[in-house]
Amino acid sequence: MKLIVVYFAAAWLLGLAPGALAQGDPAPVVVSVATERLLDPVTPYPGTVISRNHARLAAEVEGRLEWVADIGVVVRKGEIVARLDQVLLEQNLLADQAAVNRERARLKYQSAEVNRLSPLVKSQSVPQSQLDEAVSNRAMTEAEIAAGQARVALTRERLARTTLRAPFDGVITERLLQAGEWAESGTAVARLVDTSSLEVQTWVPVNALKFVHKDSTLTLVGNPSNGVGTVRTIVPVGDNRSRLYEVRLTIDSGRWPVGADVRVAVPSADTRKVLTVPRDALVLRRDGTTVYRIDAEGLAQRISVNTGIAVGEHIEVDGIQSGDRVVIRGGERLRPGQNVTIIETGAKP
Structure with a gap:
């Protein structure tokens, strides 16, 4: 029963x-x-959550890396991401400053020489050419001092750039070089991604452009939840191979992580x-x-x-x-x- x-x-x-x-x-x-x-008839297109700010931070001067921030570290704008050895540049700075001081001492002597020769020329005790040579030497020394000061400023700037700083708030997602390795100028050292400013990137065919406009709200289907995005921009130039057009949508931060796949419901016909x-x-x-x-x-x-x-x-x-x-x-x-x-x-x- x-x-x-x-x-x-x-x-x-x-x-x-x-x-x-x-x-x-x-x-x-x-x-x-x-x-x-x-x-509203819609067609789903694949999209990817990306950061509006992401950069491969490169060394601006060559040198041996002393320290690189670890993966996953959160940094604020202006904080140090990597540091290069400064010894060579510090020695160059001392040499540049010494060269400027040497030229200043020479300038002091040459100025005194011009002052000594000027009355003698007036009294015709020495020829004018001797005074002209002294004035010319003084002018060249002044130019050498200016060039030396420029070298000092350049070395100081290069010395400051041995410290690589974050251009925006973000998370270190990749270390491309490790401490102890040699970095050439322009070599990428670390990758920084801003996880607070996110958007969805998708590509649509040309016939969908007439139904999508700036500030349009589109439905996004993702995992583990769905949401909406607002069209921030439509790139009006199609890809040469796919013939698709890029669309960027702003979304709320925290709903999906960077790199997540979503489906973007794009209108395909009139209501x-x-x-x-x-x-x-x-x-x-x-x-x-x-x-x-x-x-x-x-x-x-x-x-x-x-x-x-x-x-x-x-x-x-x-x-x-x-x-x-x-x-x-x-x-x-x-x-x-x-x-x-x-x-x-x-x-x-």
Whole structure:
């Protein structure tokens, strides 16, 4: 007796027609109502969550790396990401400063020489050419001092650039060189990614551009959750090989990590009014797609339908009318003309 009760209960919960147990018994079903609604036909395109700020930070001077920030370290703008050995540049700076001091001492002597020769020329004790030579030597020394000061400033700047700093807030995601390795000027040392400023990158065909505009809101389907994105920009130049156009959408930070795959629902046609039912109402068989409509007498009628556009859980159909009750649970085992018992009415699509 207990086995029979369990068997009937399982059949009821699974939406099995009790007719499978006793011929002619009403089958329990869940129904919904066919409804006319405005649908925006959409086509899903693959997208990727990317950061608006990501950079491969390169050494600006050559040298041996002393330290590189570890992977996963969060850094703020201006904080140190890597440091190069400074000994060679410090020695160069001392040499440059010494050269400037030497030229300054020479300038002091040459200025005194000009001052000494000037009255002697006036008294014709020495020739004018000797004074001219002294003035010329002083001018050349002044130029050497200016060049030396420029070398000092350049060495100081190179010395400052041995410390590589973050240009924006972010996370170190890759160490391209390790401490102890030699870095040439322009060689990438680490990769920095800003995880607080995210967007979705997708590519769409040219015929979708007329339905997508700046500030448009598009649905994003991802894992573990769905969301929306706002079109930030549309690059008006197509890729030469794929003939697709790049679209960038801003999203809320924290919903998906950088690198996550999402599907971007891009409108593919104008909005139109169609008759829709829930997807669960469709019964797919080899001979075609059908729905079960419940008439006024509570009998199931098998109706062949053609499907159209689908958005979310709703799909366009023909062959029935707005307001018709269609089975969304329990229809798999129904027979045309079978009595049904409506145990629940689902929400309108």
